[in-house]
Amino acid sequence: MILCIVLTAVFIPxxxxxxxxxxxxxxxxxxxxxxxxxxxxxxxxxxDKLKRLVIGAxxxxxxxxxxxxxxxxxxxxxxxxxxxxCCPELNVTEHYWLGASLGSTNSYFVxxxxxxxxxxxxxxxxxxxxxxxxxxxxxxxxxQLDDLYMFNGDTTSFGWSININSDIFVGSPPSQGxxxxxxxxxxxxxxxxxxPNKENYPNFGYSVTSGRFLSDDxxxxxxxxxxxxxxxxxxxxxxxxxxxxxNLEWTMSDGDVGxxxxxxxxxxxxxxxxxxxxxxxxxxxxxxxSSYDLGAxxxxxxxxxxxxxxxxxxxxxxTEGGYFGASITSVGDMDGDxxxxxxxGAPYENGGKGAxxxxSGAALLAGRTWFQRLxxxxxxxxxxxxxxxxxxxxxxCKGIAIGAPGSNRIAIYKGIPAITVKLFASFPNLQKREDMxxxxxxxxxxxxxxxxxxxxxxxxxxxxxxxxxxxxxAAASADGTLTYIxxxxxxxxxxxxxxxVLTPAGGDYSQEISYQISAALxxxxxxxxxxxxxxxxxxxxxxxxxxxxxxxxxxxxxxTPKLSASLTSSITSPYTSGSSNIExxxxxxxxxxxxAYKACVVLRVTPIQVxxxxxxxxxxxxxxxxxxxxxxxHGTTWETGAISLEMGALTSADESIQVMYDVYNNCKQGDKSxxxxxxxxxxxxxxxxxxxxxxSEELVxxxxxxxxxxxxxxxxxKISNTGPTNWVDVGCExxxxxxxxxxxxxxxxxxxxxxxxxxxxADNADDIKTTSVISKLFVNNAVKVYVSLFVLPDKIxxxxxxxxxxxxxxxxxxxxxxxxxxxxxxxxxYKCDYVASWIIILAVLFALLLLGIIAIALxxxxxxxxxxxQELQNLRKSVKYxxxxxxxxxxxxxxxxxxxQESTAHTF
Numbered sequence: 001m002i003l004c005i006v007l008t009a010v011f012i013p014x015x016x017x018x019x020x021x022x023x024x025x026x027x028x029x030x031x032x033x034x035x036x037x038x039x040x041x042x043x044x045x046x047x048d049k050l051k052r053l054v055i056g057a058x059x060x061x062x063x064x065x066x067x068x069x070x071x072x073x074x075x076x077x078x079x080x081x082x083x084x085x086c087c088p089e090l091n092v093t094e095h096y097w098l099g100a101s102l103g104s105t106n107s108y109f110v111x112x113x114x115x116x117x118x119x120x121x122x123x124x125x126x127x128x129x130x131x132x133x134x135x136x137x138x139x140x141x142x143x144q145l146d147d148l149y150m151f152n153g154d155t156t157s158f159g160w161s162i163n164i165n166s167d168i169f170v171g172s173p174p175s176q177g178x179x180x181x182x183x184x185x186x187x188x189x190x191x192x193x194x195x196p197n198k199e200n201y202p203n204f205g206y207s208v209t210s211g212r213f214l215s216d217d218x219x220x221x222x223x224x225x226x227x228x229x230x231x232x233x234x235x236x237x238x239x240x241x242x243x244x245x246x247n248l249e250w251t252m253s254d255g256d257v258g259x260x261x262x263x264x265x266x267x268x269x270x271x272x273x274x275x276x277x278x279x280x281x282x283x284x285x286x287x288x289x290s291s292y293d294l295g296a297x298x299x300x301x302x303x304x305x306x307x308x309x310x311x312x313x314x315x316x317x318x319t320e321g322g323y324f325g326a327s328i329t330s331v332g333d334m335d336g337d338x339x340x341x342x343x344x345g346a347p348y349e350n351g352g353k354g355a356x357x358x359x360s361g362a363a364l365l366a367g368r369t370w371f372q373r374l375x376x377x378x379x380x381x382x383x384x385x386x387x388x389x390x391x392x393x394x395x396x397c398k399g400i401a402i403g404a405p406g407s408n409r410i411a412i413y414k415g416i417p418a419i420t421v422k423l424f425a426s427f428p429n430l431q432k433r434e435d436m437x438x439x440x441x442x443x444x445x446x447x448x449x450x451x452x453x454x455x456x457x458x459x460x461x462x463x464x465x466x467x468x469x470x471x472x473x474a475a476a477s478a479d480g481t482l483t484y485i486x487x488x489x490x491x492x493x494x495x496x497x498x499x500x501v502l503t504p505a506g507g508d509y510s511q512e513i514s515y516q517i518s519a520a521l522x523x524x525x526x527x528x529x530x531x532x533x534x535x536x537x538x539x540x541x542x543x544x545x546x547x548x549x550x551x552x553x554x555x556x557x558x559x560t561p562k563l564s565a566s567l568t569s570s571i572t573s574p575y576t577s578g579s580s581n582i583e584x585x586x587x588x589x590x591x592x593x594x595x596a597y598k599a600c601v602v603l604r605v606t607p608i609q610v611x612x613x614x615x616x617x618x619x620x621x622x623x624x625x626x627x628x629x630x631x632x633x634h635g636t637t638w639e640t641g642a643i644s645l646e647m648g649a650l651t652s653a654d655e656s657i658q659v660m661y662d663v664y665n666n667c668k669q670g671d672k673s674x675x676x677x678x679x680x681x682x683x684x685x686x687x688x689x690x691x692x693x694x695x696s697e698e699l700v701x702x703x704x705x706x707x708x709x710x711x712x713x714x715x716x717x718k719i720s721n722t723g724p725t726n727w728v729d730v731g732c733e734x735x736x737x738x739x740x741x742x743x744x745x746x747x748x749x750x751x752x753x754x755x756x757x758x759x760x761x762a763d764n765a766d767d768i769k770t771t772s773v774i775s776k777l778f779v780n781n782a783v784k785v786y787v788s789l790f791v792l793p794d795k796i797x798x799x800x801x802x803x804x805x806x807x808x809x810x811x812x813x814x815x816x817x818x819x820x821x822x823x824x825x826x827x828x829x830y831k832c833d834y835v836a837s838w839i840i841i842l843a844v845l846f847a848l849l850l851l852g853i854i855a856i857a858l859x860x861x862x863x864x865x866x867x868x869x870q871e872l873q874n875l876r877k878s879v880k881y882x883x884x885x886x887x888x889x890x891x892x893x894x895x896x897x898x899x900x901q902e903s904t905a906h907t908f
Contacts (some may be wrong), residue, residue, distance in 0.1 A: 021529045042056050042057065083727060207222065251279070334416075413578070470503070742792070800830040805828040
């Protein structure tokens with residue numbers, strides 16, 4: 001009699017990392033008289049050795065308030081900073097925003113008033129102030145910078161972001177040019193210096209963190225949410241012992257305008273066994289299609305070989321206006337798998353109520369969904385701030401403080417350690433049973449505990465069920481099932497129990513015997529209102545259900561199948577890299593021997609990944625295991641079905657696709673028959689298109705003014721990949737003609753999707769050369785090379801007047817043994833406009849001639865002529881005649897009067 005076993009593992013949804021029934025709420029008492037818009041919980045930081053939570057309420061009054069909450073006593077204290085408003089005469093309604101951001105170590109905390117006002121003799125300015133406190137009663141100011149003239153007339157806004165590592169990092173994103181970073185030695189609290197915002201990015205320093213990201217040395221990571229063209233950017237600075245964190249070593253961007261990429265940057269350990277941190281970047285305004293403000297979190301993991309960060313995946317929010325990714329924090333390893341768990345806030349989800357999503361580290365890497373969602377009733381903007389709490393439950397597990405400034409409250413959750421329980425079943429070689437009336441198998445669990453877990457008070461219940469008309473479980477209950485309890489108080493790593501199955505003679509064992517094994521946590525924490533430090537929950541990596549089947553059959557002696565395998569695939573040989581996104585393969589098994597009850601095929605494909613498996617196949621780490629659903633009798637053939645392969649990840653660096661598969665008579669036990677098939681890869685560069693252009697015409701006329709002040713030219717090369725091959729490490733050489741020496745200054749810039757790099761130049765006899773490597777030139781992507789040429793003033797004058805100068809740049813791309821090139825040229829020509837004297841004289845004569853012709857024409861047309869000249873002359877004669885007649889009559893009348901006078905006189 002032979003048993004064929006088909007085993008299936010199922011991941012069952014389990015409970016969360018945080019105990020929701022015991023949630024505590026911190027709210028300022030009524031006697032503190034905080035306004036509704038005090039924003040209590042806007043920020044917070046935790047000092048675990050002091051069990052002190054420091055809480056910011058930046059709009060509690062015109063200054064802002066900071067509170068200290070004692071975890072042991074639950075007492076809330078207002079910290080007095082002794083700050084008074086500088087200028088009551090201004091009647092200023094703006095707040096100082098004290099407590100807008102907080103940072104701490106176990107010995108001190110730091111906060112700032114980024115919008116405080118200082119009074120000078122002739123003006124008022126915004127000059128932020130930062131404070132250092134060892135206790136609520138011991139507060140002192142941090143030093144000011146001496147060179148504040150760099151900030152828009154002494155105006156600063158330090159304190160919107162704070163991070164503390166070996167130094168204190170304080171951001172001033174609203175300052176002119178996007179703000180700067182100030183770094184202060186945390187021991188002496190002096191020696192403040194600036195990290196300059198050389199590119200004048202807006203919101204430079206919006207968020208800041210530090211850690212081992214690009215190497216085993218500490219890097220400073222800061223963000224600008226409106227970097228190049230309003231595309232957020234994350235910048236990495238490495239520490240030079242001589243000048244501090246002033247050396248930019250790497251930049252990242254999402255290329256999405258308006259997503260607020262970089263609003264949060266948070267380090268998290270997702271590299272199992274590694275020393276470097278991964279980086280999570282929040283983009284709360286991320287949107288897709290016609291949606292708005294879904295929010296997203298970008299997951300970057302370190303590339304140890306190239307010392308860069310690679311984008312693993314993007315997690316996108318599900319609610320419009322939720323601002324998913326507005327807050328992010330690591331809460332440490334809570335399930336013992338060596339990976340940090342992560343909390344992500346969506347403070348405006350569900351109409352402003354807010355929610356917090358808890359992800360396991362394994363889920364972030366595997367692309368699974370969240371593990372727990374927290375959204376208590378009665379909160380507004382829940383999840384605006386997130387602060388992990390060490391040592392709050394005495395179980396080695398971090399709690400979390402979640403701020404809801406919209407309701408002036410903070411929620412405190414205690415963490416529950418998660419153990420990973422995996423069921424297993426182990427069957428003997430049933431072909432060699434001496435007693436065919438029964439068989440025994442082992443049923444049990446393996447358990448992985450978090451390393452900091454102190455005590456465990458939990459039990460696991462195991463339930464086994466057999467489904468067959470004749471086979472039965474020995475010692476089964478009335479319903480045919482068997483249940484037993486496994487105590488975990490001693491923290492066993494493995495527990496197994498022998499289970500007997502009765503197979504009485506005469507039964508029909510040609511029908512498969514099915515079984516189900518399930519595991520459950522007895523008295524789970526979520527069902528208990530009281531929190532206990534010895535409670536545990538089950539991680540999402542737990543395997544809590546197994547389904548299997550057995551087939552009993554007669555066989556003369558030991559059954560010896562003879563399996564032959566063949567592979568069929570849609571992959572051509574050679575295969576053109578990138579010519580398709582998905583290809584398939586399948587494997588068929590033919591049995592020419594005894595019945596095969598446990599046959600299987602274990603498949604590995606490199607360097608590509610399996611995208612989708614058929615129903616008879618299961619993905620297990622780096623390989624796929626395919627098992628027939630039924631036994632393979634003599635002469636029967638079974639096919640795995642189509643296994644889909646993801647071809648889009650192939651690059652020009654890959655030389656072949658290796659398909660390796662092992663055939664087992666008894667799955668993963670005993671001898672195996674190895675097989676391998678190699679598909680050589682062919683790469684093509686026909687889709688690489690080089691385009692070049694100049695910012696001027698090909699012929700450039702230089703004027704005397706150009707010779708005096710210089711002339712700027714730019715050649716732009718756009719290198720596009722239209723497919724099909726994803727190219728990596730493409731050699732790139734740029735040549736610039738320089739036959740006359742020292743006449744031009746040149747600069748070459750390589751602009752890729754992830755960075756902008758100024759390339760170093762080498763000056764040879766007749767040209768200037770730069771050599772670089774384009775690390776990635778994937779399909780549908782493009783890079784640009786900018787060649788800036790500046791014709792130096794005064795140096796070119798004597799040469800250009802004698803002959804034209806040719807400025808040529810050439811780009812050469814190397815694709816293995818093939819090359820592609822393109823060149824752009826400008827011809828410089830001296831042009832000084834003058835007019836000969838004979839041309840001027842000729843022009844004057846021509847103008848006079850033209851005026852004469854116009855005058856004659858006008859005269860002929862009657863212009864300036866008297867049209868009734870004769871009539872005018874007759875009128876003149878008539879007027880003269882009338883004048884003479886009037887004059888004669890006047891004289892006759894005068895003579896008559898004189899005669900009368902004489903006669904009268906004579907009479908007298």
